[in-house]
Amino acid sequence: MNQSKLSIVDLTKRYAPGLDPAVDKLSMEVEEGHLVALLGPSGCGKTTTLRMVAGLMDPTAGSIIVDGRDITQTPVNKRGMGMVFQSYALFPHMDVAQNVAFGLQMRRVPPAEQSRRVAAALDMVKLGHLAKRKVRELSGGQQQRIALARALVVEPTLLLLDEPLSNLDAKLRETMRSEIRSIQQRTRATTLFVTHDQDEALDMADRIAVMNGGLIEQYDSPSVIYERPNTRFVADFIGQANFLTASVVADNGPTASGGATAGGASERNYTVDVDGLGRYGATGHPGFVGSTRELVVRPHRLRVSLEARGGEAGIAGTIVGVSYTGDTVGFSVRVGERTLQAQFMTSSAAVPRPGDSAYLSWNPSDAYLLPGNPEVAAA
Amino acid sequence: MTTTQTQERPGLRAGNTPGSLEKAKARRDRRTYTALLIPAILGLLVSFVLPLAYMIRMSFNHGEADGVIIEGFTLDSYIQPLSDPFYWKVTLDTFQMGVVVGVVCVALSYPITLFLARTTSKYKSALLAIAIAPLLTSAVVRTYGWMVILGSNGLVNSSLEALGLISAPLKLTNNMLGVQIGLVEISMPYAILAMISGFGRLNPQLEEAAGSLGASKFQIFTKVTLPLTLPGVLTGFLMVFVLSISTFITPTLLGGGSVQVLATEIYDQTTGLLNWPFAAALSVILLVLFGAVVAVYQRLTKKLGG
Numbered sequence: 303m304n305q306s307k308l309s310i311v312d313l314t315k316r317y318a319p320g321l322d323p324a325v326d327k328l329s330m331e332v333e334e335g336h337l338v339a340l341l342g343p344s345g346c347g348k349t350t351t352l353r354m355v356a357g358l359m360d361p362t363a364g365s366i367i368v369d370g371r372d373i374t375q376t377p378v379n380k381r382g383m384g385m386v387f388q389s390y391a392l393f394p395h396m397d398v399a400q401n402v403a404f405g406l407q408m409r410r411v412p413p414a415e416q417s418r419r420v421a422a423a424l425d426m427v428k429l430g431h432l433a434k435r436k437v438r439e440l441s442g443g444q445q446q447r448i449a450l451a452r453a454l455v456v457e458p459t460l461l462l463l464d465e466p467l468s469n470l471d472a473k474l475r476e477t478m479r480s481e482i483r484s485i486q487q488r489t490r491a492t493t494l495f496v497t498h499d500q501d502e503a504l505d506m507a508d509r510i511a512v513m514n515g516g517l518i519e520q521y522d523s524p525s526v527i528y529e530r531p532n533t534r535f536v537a538d539f540i541g542q543a544n545f546l547t548a549s550v551v552a553d554n555g556p557t558a559s560g561g562a563t564a565g566g567a568s569e570r571n572y573t574v575d576v577d578g579l580g581r582y583g584a585t586g587h588p589g590f591v592g593s594t595r596e597l598v599v600r601p602h603r604l605r606v607s608l609e610a611r612g613g614e615a616g617i618a619g620t621i622v623g624v625s626y627t628g629d630t631v632g633f634s635v636r637v638g639e640r641t642l643q644a645q646f647m648t649s650s651a652a653v654p655r656p657g658d659s660a661y662l663s664w665n666p667s668d669a670y671l672l673p674g675n676p677e678v679a680a681a
Numbered sequence: 682m683t684t685t686q687t688q689e690r691p692g693l694r695a696g697n698t699p700g701s702l703e704k705a706k707a708r709r710d711r712r713t714y715t716a717l718l719i720p721a722i723l724g725l726l727v728s729f730v731l732p733l734a735y736m737i738r739m740s741f742n743h744g745e746a747d748g749v750i751i752e753g754f755t756l757d758s759y760i761q762p763l764s765d766p767f768y769w770k771v772t773l774d775t776f777q778m779g780v781v782v783g784v785v786c787v788a789l790s791y792p793i794t795l796f797l798a799r800t801t802s803k804y805k806s807a808l809l810a811i812a813i814a815p816l817l818t819s820a821v822v823r824t825y826g827w828m829v830i831l832g833s834n835g836l837v838n839s840s841l842e843a844l845g846l847i848s849a850p851l852k853l854t855n856n857m858l859g860v861q862i863g864l865v866e867i868s869m870p871y872a873i874l875a876m877i878s879g880f881g882r883l884n885p886q887l888e889e890a891a892g893s894l895g896a897s898k899f900q901i902f903t904k905v906t907l908p909l910t911l912p913g914v915l916t917g918f919l920m921v922f923v924l925s926i927s928t929f930i931t932p933t934l935l936g937g938g939s940v941q942v943l944a945t946e947i948y949d950q951t952t953g954l955l956n957w958p959f960a961a962a963l964s965v966i967l968l969v970l971f972g973a974v975v976a977v978y979q980r981l982t983k984k985l986g987g
Contacts, residue, residue: 356893357892357893358889358892358893378892378893379893379895379896379897380895382895384893384894385889385890387889387890388886389884391884391886391889392890393887393890393891393909394887394909395882395909395985404891404894404896404904405895408895408896408900409895452894453893453894462893
């Protein structure tokens with residue numbers, strides 16, 4: 303399988319003059335053989351970006367480069383990419399084998415080779431026995447796999463997936479997720495994948511580009527996106543997050559883990575003053591002392607104790623809500639004006655009730671000062 | 682304990698075997714459906730089935746000049762046209778006219794329909810209304826319009842003469858060509874309406890998918906767009922064919938008496954020569970022609986759909 307490198311440079315799409323651009327000077331690089339997810343809410347420009355890469359839409363400005371060749375002006379049928387559409391877009395007047403063979407036919411591949419490659423592609427998606435079926439006789443999951451086979455059989459330079467799982471039911475979605483991932487890893491096809499589902503992106507992608515308002519907010523590996531979000535938007539969109547305002551009081555030196563920031567400098571441990579509730583530990587980029595920033599703590603990284611223990615009292619609050627789901631238990635804890643969310647794996651210990659007092663604390667490495675957002679005014 | 686169970690599950694009491702309640706409901710539903718169908722059935726019976734039966738019966742009577750009809754059972758009215766080369770020619774001309782008008786009309790309406798089916802313009806319904814607006818004027822008026830445009834001193838001939846392209850006016854009326862031109866235009870709204878309903882399988886993503894798989898614009902059209910719209914095209918053709926072989930206004934007016942098709946013959950026999958049995962027999966022949974084309978149409982659509 304071809305492995306290609308994709309570079310997008312200052313790609314811009316403006317649907318009408320005067321309108322805010324749908325995609326605004328977007329630049330990113332996709333390494334050979336990687337699966338990259340474009341993740342964001344609807345209207346963030348992710349599908350527009352994908353369609354411009356596919357050649358289905360003309361960019362207003364910028365360029366798309368595959369393996370060093372600028373293909374911005376290349377028409378869609380000369381780009382040699384494989385695309386899987388949200389609706390699968392299988393040809394209803396052809397059977398399964400004819401659908402898969404279509405791209406080979408267009409490339410004038412000899413008939414014998416065509417049937418060999420179609421059979422191989424159908425085997426890859428485990429649907430070899432359905433070759434002669436009509437498209438409308440297939441289930442959603444089968445159609446989705448045929449669409450994948452049709453896109454991959456031509457050995458595309460890039461595989462483009464436009465919300466490929468959104469029309470499947472929840473159970474099938476999980477199966478197809480791992481199946482697409484394993485096919486992608488076997489073929490090593492460089493893949494761009496559009497989704498609005500954070501779980502899908504975290505599970506499948508090598509790297510995730512979180513998009514908002516036509517811009518990339520952060521482009522990183524799933525764990526960095528989750529653990530070290532750049533902006534409040536990213537932290538909020540991926541998983542659940544508690545936001546606090548923190549004035550950075552003192553720098554306590556580099557972190558033990560030695561985590562490196564995007565700039566290459568290592569992360570620092572800080573002492574921060576949280577909304578006048580006390581001084582706590584936090585982690586962040588160097589040079590934050592004296593500034594006031596947003597602090598993010600994931601609900602399951604919050605420690606909740608029901609009584610003040612020793613020196614580590616924590617932020618005092620009152621439990622106002624308990625949601626028990628069997629595996630986990632979530633608390634809503636009221637602290638002054640705000641409500642924080644905490645989540646734990648359940649144990650046989652008694653579950654606290656609303657109205658109980660609780661003390662919140664965290665490990666400094668679990669509290670992250672958002673670097674991407676501007677400083678906030680001190681509370 | 683047993684008693685309690687019976688009380689809780691009345692469906693299992695004697696007389697109510699499992700499923701019998703559903704069956705009773707199905708029977709009631711069927712009765713309702715039948716009652717709702719009665720007005721339509723009665724209407725069709727009075728306005729379609731009975732006249733058709735009367736026409737078929739009439740075709741077996743013996744007709745004479747001056748409207749004398751001798752009741753009986755004879756094949757005279759069929760033997761006469763079937764043994765006369767003139768009527769063979771009329772039938773063939775009728776069929777040919779229907780095919781030519783159908784093909785040309787569908788070909789001209791296809792791009793319009795494709796545009797209307799695809800457009801995402803907010804004026805879509807307005808555009809569709811404009812496309813079928815000619816139906817607001819009667820075919821008679823539109824035929825007269827074409828007589829004026831196509832006549833010896835009409836718009837077409839005077840323009841061509843003014844441009845120096847022709848020295849003598851082209852003969853565009855009082856012949857089959859004129860009739861076909863008129864019928865093509867008059868049938869276009871019907872063709873557009875019939876086709877647009879058959880373009881449902883068309884989906885822009887299918888054309889995009891074909892493009893992404895390497896198909897050129899021309900290949901997208903021949904391999905995806907055309908096959909997907911073929912059912913609509915066939916329906917449009919059938920509609921125009923049926924309408925044009927059964928109309929007599931346009932062949933009479935634009936044909937100027939020199940174009941003989943089955944419809945004009947039937948009209949002449951009915952109102953001019955008053956030979957009703959003969960007119961009835963010609964009508965049955967026309968009906969058989971319809972039937973044959975509809976049968977071919979059904980076979981084709983079944984093949985396309987299956």
